[in-house]
Amino acid sequence: MTQGGRTLLVVGAHSADFVWRAGGAAAVTAASGGRAVVLALSYGERGESGELWKEEGQTVENVKKVRHAEAEEAAGALGAEFRCLDLGDYPLRVDDEALMRLVEIIRELAPDVIVTHTPEDPFNPDHPTAYQAVRQARLLAAGAGVPSAFPGIRPPALYLFEPHQPELCGFVPDTFLDITEVFERKKEAMQAMRAQKYLQQYYLQRAEQRANHARRVSGEKDIRYAEAFQRVLPQVVRSL
Secondary structure (H helix, E strand, O other): OOOOOOEEEEEEOOOOHHHHHHHHHHHHHHHOOOEEEEEEOOOOOOOOOOOHHHOOOOOHHHHHHHHHHHHHHHHHHHOOEEEEOOOOOOOOOOOHHHHHHHHHHHHHHOOOEEEEOOOOOOOOOHHHHHHHHHHHHHHHHHHHHOOOOOOOOOOOEEEEEOOOOHHHOOOOOOEEEEOHHHHHHHHHHHHHOHHHHHHHHHHHHHHHHHHHHHHHHHOOOOOOOEEEEEEOOOOOOOOO
16 A cells, blocks of 8 residues: 555544554555654544543543653554644534644645545544545645646545444445554554553454455465555556
8 A cells, every 4th residue: 555755644533543543554654664644633532531531630631641642652653753633522623724734734745645534433423524624635735636726736545444343334445454564563552552452452353354354365375464444536557
């Protein structure tokens, strides 16, 4: 999905979303000499920090600080950069100002690939909001691939990363990424997300399951861990 010298942008609704679903992709990009940038639209301070809210006297601002530190530690383990727009969560709202901030980040980075949430998620109100914002910002940043009155970049490829309940989110993977060589980095990154440590075992198992699918598809028997993605737009090739 990515090669050396290329830029990958992973956009999540919350600060930990990138780790579980595209941490391997970020690590592969960085390990191959590319640039991996992680952008969280919020810290997930209200709806996705359950372990932290068990502490007496906890505050929203402190949760944000902890989540920021966790995300930076996780991104560092992957070789990625972490940024957050701090838009708030549950519900996540992306107004016109926030949308244009996202557009400017995409223009600044000019990524080759953007990865984000699925358009549907019956269990999380923020994930589809993030998808719609990324989809619109990508179009505005790229100018839809035609000349326009504002500066544009080459249209990045757009992928969806795997949701927690793929069958209920309309997720049909068409791309498997071998993350075997960087899987220890992903494990380290997941362990940094202590506020959601209950997800670590699930995504360890998911990486093994997707590797099984990747082996069956490719015949490459040395794939032990993989991540699954779904491409949103057709790819353009010069040969098959």
